Amino acid sequence: MTDDRPYVVDLTDRRALLSWQPAAAEVVAEAERLKEAALLDFGLTESAVASWLYAKCHHQLPTTAVPTAAVVASGDGSCLLLYNPEFFVGIGLEGVKFVLFHEARHLIQRHLHAEPELRDDPVHRLATEVTINHVAMVRLDRRELPELNGEPVGVHPREIYRAYRDDLAGQGLQSVEYREFVATDQSVYTELRRMRRPPVVHDCVHLDQSLEVPLDQETVDRITSSILLNSLLAARRGHRGAEQELRDLMERTVGSSERISRIWGQLGAGQLRGRTDATRRVEWWQRWLVDVLASRLSEGERLVYPKKRGALLAALGQPPLLSRRGPVRQRVLVVAYDTSGSMPTRVVDWLTELVGRIDGVVAHWLSFDGTVMPFRPGERVYGGGGTSFQVVADYVEGRTAGPGGLFAEDPDAVIVVTDGHAPPITPAEPDKWIWLITDGGDGSGDDWPEHHRPPMACHRVTTTGAVPR
Numbered sequence: 001m002t003d004d005r006p007y008v009v010d011l012t013d014r015r016a017l018l019s020w021q022p023a024a025a026e027v028v029a030e031a032e033r034l035k036e037a038a039l040l041d042f043g044l045t046e047s048a049v050a051s052w053l054y055a056k057c058h059h060q061l062p063t064t065a066v067p068t069a070a071v072v073a074s075g076d077g078s079c080l081l082l083y084n085p086e087f088f089v090g091i092g093l094e095g096v097k098f099v100l101f102h103e104a105r106h107l108i109q110r111h112l113h114a115e116p117e118l119r120d121d122p123v124h125r126l127a128t129e130v131t132i133n134h135v136a137m138v139r140l141d142r143r144e145l146p147e148l149n150g151e152p153v154g155v156h157p158r159e160i161y162r163a164y165r166d167d168l169a170g171q172g173l174q175s176v177e178y179r180e181f182v183a184t185d186q187s188v189y190t191e192l193r194r195m196r197r198p199p200v201v202h203d204c205v206h207l208d209q210s211l212e213v214p215l216d217q218e219t220v221d222r223i224t225s226s227i228l229l230n231s232l233l234a235a236r237r238g239h240r241g242a243e244q245e246l247r248d249l250m251e252r253t254v255g256s257s258e259r260i261s262r263i264w265g266q267l268g269a270g271q272l273r274g275r276t277d278a279t280r281r282v283e284w285w286q287r288w289l290v291d292v293l294a295s296r297l298s299e300g301e302r303l304v305y306p307k308k309r310g311a312l313l314a315a316l317g318q319p320p321l322l323s324r325r326g327p328v329r330q331r332v333l334v335v336a337y338d339t340s341g342s343m344p345t346r347v348v349d350w351l352t353e354l355v356g357r358i359d360g361v362v363a364h365w366l367s368f369d370g371t372v373m374p375f376r377p378g379e380r381v382y383g384g385g386g387t388s389f390q391v392v393a394d395y396v397e398g399r400t401a402g403p404g405g406l407f408a409e410d411p412d413a414v415i416v417v418t419d420g421h422a423p424p425i426t427p428a429e430p431d432k433w434i435w436l437i438t439d440g441g442d443g444s445g446d447d448w449p450e451h452h453r454p455p456m457a458c459h460r461v462t463t464t465g466a467v468p469r
Helices: 014-019 025-046 048-056 085-112 122-139 157-170 185-192 217-236 240-253 258-267 284-296 307-315 345-356 390-396
Strands: 059-062 069-073 079-083 302-304 323-325 331-338 361-368 372-375 413-418 433-438 457-461
Touching (some): 122 157, 284 345, 345 413
Parallel strands (some): 433 457
Antiparallel strands (some): 361 372
């Protein structure tokens, strides 16, 4: 990037980004392969946080409009991963893993750490680079930064520490040990400000400051909370890497401000640190469902003509532009209850209340055992026979008729509440199906949808014994 302007393409315009000085097709293909391989490694082993983050960056665009890589969290609620394909190919797979991990932590730690007045402070920006790269090097078991054309990319935390230590020694001041230095963003920031002349960030993996990459705080808050919640759920289900990663993140943040403590408290994350709030009940399945359902029922877009902007463009002699805004249509949700056995009333009541609070959604309620029986909330449901998930799929996908005839809608999401004990099925669109597995009368439930190929969204609903905290 040699242009002196802040940027020469709108970094939230996906079509413009894809066409901006595109790299050679073989370079783009290799960069995409490296990105996918890195994300697969994260999902299986090294970083539940990075894996979840990029699962939610639905737009991952190769573009030469950025020199390295960046996350764009724009005001329309979308989150994009932008990566320069030539840069990714140049640093190789291990380098790509480092950069993606760096991006994930940057987004999350900006949300958890920095107050608005700190974001423009170059010393604080350097502090975040130091802590993020320190964590990345530890978790990815690296001693050195990625290299591009034989030169290191990014800020090496130990080099910054050596410069800090030498500077303080020259002043006759005592420096802290490296571990204390890199403990938090604030610890690095505090110590760097003791230097006569703190270093200046010239090269940042996260972004080129001249690009003014959009980072809408509301979008950051929403996505980050979702990432942390899903990683907490993974930790509760036995993902050791997720637990270690979140424990480290909590130790670096809890107590640094009331706002940050409130974020962790709202997520019910105290158990990871060996402490829980005695008055707080965390219904994990409810939090999980709200998060997953939000992604399934995300708003569509419609084309509109922006009058004020259009008038200005017309006055300048430029052609009018259309903008995308607002929902295309009402979203359709199907909720199917397995009535072959005992269905907990509190689950039905809570789901009814939840769906009633979702704007722009038409809900269709079904009960089923061996057949499908539509009903309205508040009506008594009947059942007791054998269970078949296939009858639900056949009805929802319009192959068989119910009491009111064929189901003519195209659902955006299908929630199935069941103990899971029935032959598995493969719906036509598995990514739309959300399974809540109750523990049933014997305390067991079959969560086969999670192991299905492709896997479907699935979580266990605890309905017997103590409520999980």
